[in-house]
Amino acid sequence: DGGITQSPKYLFRKEGQNVTLSCEQNLNHDAMYWYRQDPGQGLRLIYYSQIVNDFQKGDIAEGYSVSREKKESFPLTVTSAQKNPTAFYLCASSILAGEKTQYFGPGTRLLVL
């Protein structure tokens, strides 16, 4: 898992509630990413950020929001607009130039009550 931490490990969401997943990295990476993983579907990109105070939508951004106020941190909020939030959420980071290898955190499993 390198220098990427995600918390909590498990998160429960009630109907109509917004919840925030934490992602922190100490690898001095410029770029950070959020993926959603559902069984049998691989990983799908939700949002990514190349630099502080800037981020772009990925393939499945609807119902999610992010912020990038610090280089080390890229929290993901799952809003009440996301009607099917149950999934395994993975955060990753990479440098911008050269290798661009993405390194993943341990993940957060979100369940709906």
Add this chain to the structure above:
Amino acid sequence: GENVEQHPSTLSVQEGDSAVIKCTYSDSASNYFPWYKQELGKGPQLIIDIRSNVGEKKDQRIAVTLNKTAKHFSLHITETQPEDSAVYFCAALSFFTGGGNKLTFGTGTQLKVEL
């Protein structure tokens, strides 16, 4: 956009045998192809990667081959061991129009190494 297909979805081998997982991609501009191993309940771990200017890369029991013309790349694991049992994902790096890069993942292969 990029599309990555991965086969097989499940693979069962006897300990000591070889395992091969194959992927195809659609975007000829993709130039970086990592492979990840994911154990149950954990994040994916990079195990090997290859760039488009290289045809093959080895790291002990693991090797990856790339055929750019056919847009195929494959993972080869030799002398499999029970600890190789996991889900393996291939991916291809493509680029957003506005800058930045994106990994498109295959749907994964559940590898089971039986004693």
